Amino acid sequence: MTHALILSCLLALAATFPGFAHELEATAALTPPAVVVRARYGGSEPVAFVKVQVLAPQGSPVEYQNGLTDRNGQFSFVPDGPGAWRVLVDDEEGHRRELTVSVPSPFEGAAANAAPAPDRWMRVLTGLSLMVGLTGFLYGWKSRRG
Secondary structure, eight states: OHHHHHHHHHHHHHHHHHHHHTOEEEEEEEETTEEEEEEEETTTEEOOSOEEEEEOTTOOSSEEEEEEOOTTSEEEEOOSSSEEEEEEEEOSSSOEEEEEEEEOSSOOOOOOSOOOOOOHHHHHHHHHHHHHHHHHHHHHHHHHHO
């Protein structure tokens, strides 16, 4: 039983690492008069020359702006008013991130309301904690029944 548990934990842990290698992360910063979006794979490698779409806060399906990130994975746009602007970053290889940026009125460069994604090691630690916690719960439950 112990060997099966250890093996299943190792397999679950090994299965998570390839997914983290190319996870697309995007953050936004308000730097008047523009909003700067920064895209990275796994928090470190820039996402260079990928498609970016900006949608206005009125809910219009028409794009406000579109373009590509630069070689450093950055893209900027100048919003024409306050509201919740949607930014879509898509590398067209299966990695896509949608970001909502709240632009205040007046636009003074406050921090964007779009929270950055948790660090990948924090997600790994959270996953391991859940596995250990569930295993402890199951062993406790099994010992009470038997």
